[in-house]
Amino acid sequence: MKAPRAPNELVHRLKQGGDEETVRHFVERYGPRLLAAATLLCGNATDAQDLMIDTLQHAVRAIHSFREESSFFSWLYGILFNLNRAVWRKRSRHPLLFTDTLPDVPAEGPAVGSGLDAAAAADGLAAAIRQLSEPLQAVVLLRYYGEMSIAEVAETLKISPGTVKSRLFSATRKLRELLPEELRP
């Protein structure tokens, strides 16, 4: 079968029931970016994988509720953050045990920041973001990882643009305290 060219075509096929090939295209197109966002949120591979799969599974089950008024990615991110919020609520008193370490892969590209290489700077930033509360994490990731405008973040999280801006403001102030000096822009 020919790969669906546009996201709308893929959504349409999923709404019609979706065969294995359609699901494979759906996973290939959206899975990696959702996994990356989940990795930033969770900080370990197992939980990130679970969150990404849960998001994709929720999406295919609820595909008929996607009204195609916003971007499909925004809709998927909304599901991911809702599921992550549920995990936060349920998180038990014990720290998670799935801390399987990922193989170290050297970061590509030139160094970012004055004293840190790109990989260390990136890991430092991601770790600092994970120390924020869940609502602040969501706006930071959508804004700076999803590269969304304030209006898009508001639409994705179903909150007002004013709330997005005040959360971003609080988040960046907290991050300034958490980040090493080299990472503060």
Next chain:
Amino acid sequence: MTCEDCQLACYDLLDQSLSAKDEREVLAHVEQCPACRAFLEAEGGRMRTWPRLLSVATRRAVMADDVAERVAHVLEVSRGRAMRQRVGTLFRLPSHWYALAASLLALASMVSAAVLLGGHISGERLALGAEAVQVDELPAVRLVSQKKAQGAEIPTALPGALALASGECVVRLSTGVELTVLGPAKLTVQTGMQVSLEQGRLLARVPHWATGFTVLTRELEIYDLGTVFGVSADDEGSETFVFKGNIQVNEAGEWGPGSHTSGAGVGICAAGEGVRARAGEPPVPFDMDGLDVERLFAPFKGCAAL
């Protein structure tokens, strides 16, 4: 315009979503206010550098091989449910429709009997009606993957025995519950929501819609409350351990055809906790520092932290 108003408006300025008038006002404030100028520059810097940094932070994220299959499985389950709902809807008719349907059925029976007596229709053709209403069912137990698995027996119908002489195999039940079984192991899959482990070790990954999934051993009844948990059983007793979420553990109860009496409750275990039951002794809760969890569950993929 206050500095706070200006700094919040800086987000819109960078998004280019301000009106010309508001933009002029913000820029005029930024021009004469060092604090707001610094804020605008910092936000611009974050928007330029953080997307790339955050992409670098996810460089080690690799998709598992079976993601598409696991997502497709949900569609299959949904389709099965939709089919059942459609069939259910057919039978939710007003009472006068039942009366009409009954009359038609009686009439059809009489006509069929008359025709059969006349010998015009063979029994073979009548059987076609039953075949036409067959509904595709999900496989009871599907083999997802295996590693050095020997002597694997996967049931094709439920209840059915699953056996593994050595190695590891991952199976998925029709409910979406995924079981990683380490050989030698012997278990009976009673239904998509219940498994009896006679011998060996298994790790159950239970999706949230299959909460309530149960593993029975000779000594314990383990009820999932939305989790990943391991269970081991041998001649000396059985043990369960929670990696994520919660489980309710009871002592083994009485199971009979159509009836069940629960055993005494041992308690709810959270991540990092478990219960060990020696044959003939009361079950004992433990945490991960207490007993040799590593020996039993470390071989399962993703449990390296142990």
